[in-house]
Amino acid sequence: MRLPRGFLASGVRSGIRRKGPDLALLVAANGANAAALFTKNRFLAAPVVLASADLKRSGGRVRAVVVNAGCANAITGRPGMEAARRVRDRAAALLGFPKDEVLVSSTGVIGVVLPDAKIRAALPDAKNGLSASGLEAASHAILTTDASPKVAEASFTLAGRRGRVVGVAKGAGMIHPDMATMLAFVMTDAAASPAYLKAALREAAVASFNAISVDGDTSTNDTLLVMASGEMGGRELQKPSEGAAFRAALTKVCRALAWMMVRDGEGATRVLEISIVGARTGIEARAAAHAVATSPLVKTALHGGDPNWGRILAAVGRSGARFSEKRVSLELGPLTLVKYGLPVPYRESQAVRIFSRERVPIVVDLGVGRAKAWKLSCDLGHGYVSINADYRS
């Protein structure tokens, strides 16, 4: 996939991971306005602390992002921070950019100080490999336990000019509301101020990364970054009322990446699309959706293709959402399984068929209000256990 105008990328091997590429470089040679959302985990990895501070110092300007897989450089204290700084400083010197316009990002094992010498040694290769068609190489270099690389694109038109949004992400495990262990970098040739980008990014995240859950765990390194080179031309987007087409494209790319993440949940074979409707408040609707999305009993039933709807409602029942049992209904695709608190006769074979598809939509109507929530989750299978019981070794 071609990058938007103004961006180059590459992916190379630094040797942190046992094999394969593990170092990606994204460059906006003429600079880009940028905004980011970082993890809400109270343990912040060194690269998150550094990138967040640099973004503030530069006033939302970015020229390069250095991403490594294989080591999260989290819970590593001052040595970890110094290693992150050395990577940033070397990349800035090599590329001739101001330090605070170079962001670093890491993913991998926690508690190990980044072996920054390996990255610094590989940076010249990464620089030489930069190209407008380098996204694929970069998309491979940021993966950890992901089964496949994740890229998405969308285009839009503003005042007669065509623009593009292209995103690359890694996810797999530890995916959860508020962006647990995910890295996503979105590039566009739109012209937009950092403040505009921040608002647009928040809006896009609510409908994408913040609505997915693989295992409820969140990481110390999650980062969602958007960079706008402005090379499509036109007036810079500044007011929230402007650029609806751009924001729609940004949300579309984020949703596509989020879908890929949950579909690629460790060992996952299908996606549960949970809609809670008729809740009293948005908080209660989200709590109910969250309880279903993270229930191991629901997720294992999904893995088995067993439409054991009692587990879905039991999860809703413990979520804290208020409702009256007599008003609750549950739909599985076109089938109504429970109506006003009572099981409805249905053909088990039909329910099994729907529950065994790649995408399984369920709607729980609490019947007591108008608030809604929507969330994607995936099944919990042997693959998840195998991957995670022995991740480090």
Add this chain to the structure above:
Amino acid sequence: MRLPRGFLASGVRSGIRRKGPDLALLVAANGANAAALFTKNRFLAAPVVLASADLKRSGGRVRAVVVNAGCANAITGRPGMEAARRVRDRAAALLGFPKDEVLVSSTGVIGVVLPDAKIRAALPDAKNGLSASGLEAASHAILTTDASPKVAEASFTLAGRRGRVVGVAKGAGMIHPDMATMLAFVMTDAAASPAYLKAALREAAVASFNAISVDGDTSTNDTLLVMASGEMGGRELQKPSEGAAFRAALTKVCRALAWMMVRDGEGATRVLEISIVGARTGIEARAAAHAVATSPLVKTALHGGDPNWGRILAAVGRSGARFSEKRVSLELGPLTLVKYGLPVPYRESQAVRIFSRERVPIVVDLGVGRAKAWKLSCDLGHGYVSINADYRS
């Protein structure tokens, strides 16, 4: 195990489950004072609604408990309630007890109305089988996916008289704080008022059933019931300041049953004993313990015997508990893994050895206060997936 004086029990087959015993009967022929804690799930199974109301109506007097496995009779509306009532009424008539002194209790699949005719037909057998040595048969008849029956006992002395506490429970999956899908029936020959028993039961639950987690799911049927026949003699316990020896024995039995439940977590091979210390508030300490106890990443690492402590701290970091990274320490048994926010060198082989034991104790010191929490969890392995991906069929 012998029952306390004043109690009889039996376990027979009614045919609800595909095979094996599935109907238990507990009887206190001369009556017992009783207290119960029920599930906090908003979907209350019919037997929970009925037993809770009966216990209130009788003023805390119980003469019999009818327990079936194989069908939870939850989310079954009026037909479910009528089926539960028919079981209660038949048992009361057969045994010659007032209806409101006969409690019903069910566990199994949700959304299926109790096939009460099968139970009613088997009740005479259950009555004929009653004996002071019937606990073992009863303990088998209440199991669902449990690998083994769970009984525990303790004795105590009050004013020179010896008394006993004997408990029987079922657990396995859906075990979680606030007693998710567990049934536990505790019998004692102590003399105690219903109000005294309620307070003692709450105290015991905090240190036992409410501190365990298998998968974070809670059920519609959880019940913890204590019955006191008073046949050990002596003055009836009424004031909270009395009977410390009895309360200690009650807590001991509840803890033993809780340990068996978490050890017998579906597919579990080891138990994680989580202590959070140095938290600002009790709520934050419990939130941190809860996050670790329910983290699939921690539980799969435990399954693999992989001391991946980054996952433990990442779970603490997303729990909402406040702390400063620089003050956090983590101990695994006698090994210090993290001190003041920095990894401490340790022998990996030693950590693996401790993390592979049947009981794995970890202590996270947040370093910012004096509040504590304690919780037991178990590993998440292939067994859990196998059991739950295809539970109904």
